[in-house]
Amino acid sequence: MTVKRSFYKDVLFGVAIGDALGVPVEFKSRESIAQKPVTDMIGFGTYDLPPGTWSDDSSLTFCLADVLADGYDLQKIANSFANWLYDEQWTARGEVFDVGIATRAAIERVLHKVRPDLAGDFDESSNGNGSLMRILPLLFYIKDKPVKERFAIAKEVSAITHGHVRSVIACFYYLEFARKLLTNKNLVSVYHEVNTEVISFLKGTTIIPDEIVLFNRLLKGDIYELNVSEMQSSGYVLHTLEAAVWCLLTTASYSEAVLKAVNLGLDTDTTAAVTGGLAGLLYGYESIPEHWMLMLARKKDIDTLAQRLANKYERD
Template sequence: MPLSKTDRIRGGIYGALVGDALGVPVEFAAREQRDIDPVGSMRGFGTWEQPPGTWSDDGSLLLCSAEALLDGYSPERMADAFVRWMTVGHWGAYGEVFDIGNATRTAIRRLACGTEPEQAGGAEECDNGNGSLMRILPVSLRFAGQPAATIAEVAARASRLTHAHPRSSLACAIYCIVASHLLAGAQPKDAIRQTGTFIRKWSGAPASELSHFNRALNPDLGSLSRREIASGGYVVETLEAALWCLLTNSYYEETVLAAVNLGSDTDTTGCVTGGLAGILYGEQAIPIEWRSQLPRQDELDQLITRFVTQTIQGTPPS
């Protein structure tokens, strides 16, 4: 039976949170360590001394984004949610912040001081970490069914709150278009192929940046070997790693474990990959023994249910 849009949307959000939580305990560990001691289940403590199931800044900002998008895209509403997270732990797994990237911290401080939201992110080449990519998935889900150009534009704009370089914005646009095709039922290769066709014609894609995404937009990315896939904090690497894991595995559990076991920036690679895998395979494909360890279960379900209801039954977002 084909998956419903509800299954895919819920799968995307839960899939990202679970992928993040799988990676938190082993963040920064080298790939060689994962080869010796691969992650195969939900662990706890480790790098950040957090209980099993704890999501990081990735999951928190993704949830902040989902909440802010309930009534459509408002940069001011999204900025407010980000500031609340950094200052009072809003949508923190346990109400506190234990992991935050430098670029994200700097940008949110600017937001707190009144900088225009879409001007807060760093815009230098060195600002192309994966801190906007990790939280951007709800844009694709909330704008489901809208024209690709609309999804890409909102994704690019939302990136700028923390990461304003065109490369980061383009990475977010690409990721969200791939996710939109998966949400519509496409298989990974076709989703990447269709995304490449659109992005190369999209007026919002800077010509000078397109070459950085040649591998990510290649439907044959999965033919590369694991050693050719990097898993650091550079936004292009994270996008490639997520798509490679999606192309080279066959179900949710296998896909997110492949992502986390690439090592290095494990929580973000797990989160970004898990979101796509959750859409592709649906909520029920996520192992219950993993999902049940996420904290704030009732609040999560309430937010995700509201998000799905607004997307499927509510007023189209603007």
């Protein structure tokens, strides 16, 4: 008997496990981690929290998924982010311990009744990975829509916290990659198809060419041929996206991909969360080591959320 794949569990657990693996060593340099590489789920470290504790990356991913399980509503998504920050909704252990500056500022604008799609900063200097890290559940709402609509919706959901076109392109690329993984598990094929289609779409928009060129290492190169020394893992959105795709393309299992992401250092939780979302879709949540799953905070709640998404999007 074949067990039916749950892409909803793939995404939610894929993100959360990667996130939790990275939390204990967040901000540590690659060189520092290399002295004692992360090979398993550990705890404490940077935030002195138990193993299996996930951060804002997963919290905001779950907030988005929670709203999407009832339908798409941009204001409710923005409000759910505020409920996380101020009321500890969808925190791993009842406290918010990690929040980006741009994300906090945007949520405060939401509370001051700024329109959600205008709440994020549109300045070029505000291109952290705060919208990329939480965007993946949007896949289930947009996957069957025309490409222009997929881009437009990704844009407004990103803009709740990050409105600059660079962050929007990163979110769009990531979602397009994930969308391909729903039906095609040939990773190199997916990578080249996504690049061709994304380039074609972006050229037909009014986005200035200088912004598109910034994505050339992904779009026009073979990023999997780059050496680890050429990959960066800061909180900059483009670094995170490149590192995630690189980790996926240069490994052969979920655990290998997310551990490779963590061991890049610096923004370890987000790099691994973004990698983990794609790796979850590629390999399936069943491929995640069972002892990692057993340590994960609020596993039952995440399971229930995945089932709500399934009930909504498999019915629709």
